[in-house]
Amino acid sequence: MPEAKYLLVGSSHAALEALRAIRLVDPDGSMAMLTRDDRLPYSPTILPYVVSGRSAPDKVLLRDPAFFAANNCAYVPNARAVSLDAKARAVTLENGEVWRYQSLLIASGAAPAIPPVKGLDGVTYHVLRSLADAEGLRGAMGAAKTAVVLGAGLVGLHAAENMAEAGLKVTVVEMQGHVLPGYFDAKASTRIEDAFTTHGVELKLGRKVVEVAPGKVMVDDGTTIAADLLLVATGVRPVTDWLEGSGVLVDRGVVVDEAMRTNIDGVWAAGDVAQATDFASGNKALIGIIPTAVEQGKIAGQGMAGDSYRKDYAGGLPVNTYRFFGRVALSIGRAAATDGVEAVETASGAYRRLVLEGNRLVGYASVDEPFDVGIMGELIRRRVDLSECKDAFLARPVETGRRLMSEQWR
Amino acid sequence: MGVAFDSISFKASLCDGCGDCMTACSQAKGGASRISIVPGAKAGSFETALCRQCGDPKCVQVCPSGALDKDGGNGIIGWDASKCVDCLLCTAGCAYGGIAVDESVARVGKCDQCDGDPACVKVCPTGALEFRKAGSIFNEYGAKEDLFVPGLSGCQGCNSELIMRHAMRKIGRNSVLATPPGCIPGMGSVGYNGKTGTKVPVFHPLLTNTASMLSGIRRYYDRIGRKDIVVMALAGDGGTADCGFHAVSGAAERGEKVLYVCVDNEGYMNTGMQRSGTTPYGSWTSTTPVGEHMQGKTQDAKNLPLIMTAHKCRYVATASTGYMEDLYEKLDRAIAASFEGFSYLHIYSPCPTGWRIPSSKVIDACRLSVDSNFNPLWEYTNTSGLRFTHSPDNAHPVSAYVKMIGKYRHLSPDQLAHIQAKVDEQVALLKLMAAESPPPPAAHRAPAGSSTPAGAEPSQPARREIARN
Ligand SMILES: Cc1cc2nc3c(=O)[nH]c(=O)nc-3n(C[C@H](O)[C@H](O)[C@H](O)COP(=O)(O)OP(=O)(O)OC[C@H]3O[C@@H](n4cnc5c(N)ncnc54)[C@H](O)[C@@H]3O)c2cc1C
Ligand code: SF4
Ligand code: SF4
16 A cells, blocks of 8 residues: 655645645655646646647646656656545545555645536536646637637636637627626726727626537527537636545635644645635635645645744735736736725726725736736735835835835845 | 855945946846836935845746746746746746836846846946855855864854854864864864864863964974964954953964964853953843843943054954855955964854844844944955955944844943944044055955945045935
8 A cells, every 4th residue: 555654635836835845844754746637747827828839738847757756756647536534544546546644735726617507518618727628628729610718717718818819709708797807896807808809809798608509609698609619617616526525624625724734633735725714804715826826835735744934824815917918917915895995096008906905005906017916915915004105105006015025125 | 065046135225226237237138127226215215126036936936837947056046938928927926026027028037147247236336236155155165074073062043153164164174273262162172072073183272371372383383394284263252352362462462373263252152141351332241230230231342353453463354254255255364364474363253142132133143233333344464454345334323233132132322322432433443544554455456346345445436325224
């Protein structure tokens, strides 16, 4: 029976960061990284670029075998976990193999959430979460003339842009009233929507797909759209099916505390699969982005290796850096908030929205104007009081933010 | 032994906002400048955004394409244009504006330190930007044989171990070492179960006679024709400034060919933190307590290195582990001088235990002690006189330094004013001596934009004070 002191399920951002954190304090403890994928680690975020052809599938791998050899970690591909026996400290794989562990990291990420649309199980549709998905979509694009995308989130819009650039007639159907809901307020979204419309993508906002059939999609406004290709990008949900019956507490994701511990001794969780603290509200929330996966992975790894320098998770901030048709949209924190906050908007050429609460920055978004997202995130996280420099900050946020972080550095 | 890397440092107090660095960078990189100078909080002050080449780089961790990676050889976080997909996630990772959108090419741009010769540093006219080579020095000497055994029992965070191990690596095996009573033998240099803690001959003189014994040893080696042996002391301030002083003074007066290194932790820290002759005014020690009748030491410290200049020694210098490049250069000159006459090196060494500073703040304390002119860095030779090796202008107020040290916690405003006045007086005297000295030989003059601008050089235009931070 294979055994590892540290067993990591998942091979993406959260697991890789945990590996690093563990090896900082424990260079020798046996370690294995299991993944259901058949390749070396890669990021789901890179997939739209594989679809567009900008990145070759073999050039997007984040680590090579030499890395795992140097870090004394067994990398096990094609290893889908199907169950966890927390008492016996053992994980069973699809192929029947059982792995014993001393500490376990659940970093199985998220998978596309498939909405209950009539007829969907009778047609071929695409999702985008694995390299195989991306290669499949790229292949299908070649033969298709029309495409329909369900959902105007990041994944849907990325793909829609790629397909439009490749010459397909693309329609995006989104339930909410504007694109990228949650990240951007309506005004910012309008700019993004305009770009899509200008590039020939039809946006059906505030609309639902009611039924699909081979080659066509019916929308609740009564229209039927031709679709050689159908992409479902209506969000993701944590991969927790393999934890059923294990006793690990799962709400919408695996519930973790400030140290990324689950309710079960010796079991940690991090990344898209984990339901950790939200910075703004302090409640448990799912924030499925790389920066949170990386931070949570580090904290979990530190906990697993008993690193005494571990710091509690302060909560996740939504971060969004989005390039569309060569333009740029950025947002961090509660950039779309309206209640109980002071929002300052400017729109001359570029759009900018700063959200403050009690003279502290809580959110920032811009379209067509770059800013240092990381600096603004740090001002939010440290709850830096801006009263002394508020006018300067509102007038020149980038310069003033840089100044503030330069001072903090010393 | 780990590796260390060179780094670009920015001193806000010296920046006058000319922006030359930005121009030079954008020329060198053919795009937006990787360093950005922005207005500071006070009028006329400036701050910067610049990649710090983090040891734990967030930009690398969040990059989904593997386009960013830290080079294990030079420590630079490199960017691979062919892998980058322009997602800008790295800009969300960096809290210092170290990687940002270069609008001229619509991609990210970041500092790569220009192959070890940064364009920005070269043009900085004020010395606000420095390319600090401490990392390569550390690597070079770290790779040499450590002449102390592992497991010296110093206090956590004590920088005497850094001084001992690195100085001896530089000096090498051809040396005879004296370590009079103090922290250095206390750490085990002279005794481990009947064996020494060093790999060179070491002896443990009395507190009073170190320099005399070294004089004899040197004369013996001279007689048998061994001219290659460095005869040296690693002594504390007590054994040098107080009870050992007659021997030191005598040896200096006779011009004995000895390298005498004083590791000054401002007291008898090894035996219970008593005051010494170099304990500064106002310091708490176990013999200058703080209470109803006393508020720390009531006398000023004696300035031992300055006293040594009055002996017309071959070489006298002050140094600090906060400025390793400077310390290393001075070690070179001190060793060379010790074959010709008395060579005296005074290294300031904060004591985390006796001074009540957190172990992690010792090097910070070293830096601030220099940056506040509490311990100015200079060197003296009997032919060229005195010169500063670190600008004494634009210094922080001394309050910034004493604030971080527990032994000054009780200081009254009056006491603080006294310390500041004393510091100003010392600097004024040193400046006077530097002004009286002939201009330094070309080799000693810092080249333009070098890491240690020599503030007192007549060729350096006097710069207006920008701001105190
Ligand atoms: C198209 C797309 C675009 C995105 N764009 C952005 C963006 O711009 N910015 C951003 O911050 N984030 C973006 N994200 C989200 C980001 O990719 C995720 O937040 C991040 O990958 C989460 O990392 P993770 O380690 O938690 O899990 P994942 O990356 O989901 O990895 C899960 C891992 O677990 C493995 N696994 C799953 N189940 C099992 C099992 N049962 N047994 C064994 N192994 C298993 C998988 O093979 C995989 O290795 C995007 C995602 C997608 C899909
Ligand atoms: S870009 Fe920022 S995060 Fe990356 S190494 Fe530089 S300072 Fe660190
Ligand atoms: S923009 Fe930054 S994070 Fe994105 S791929 Fe390029 S280097 Fe990596």
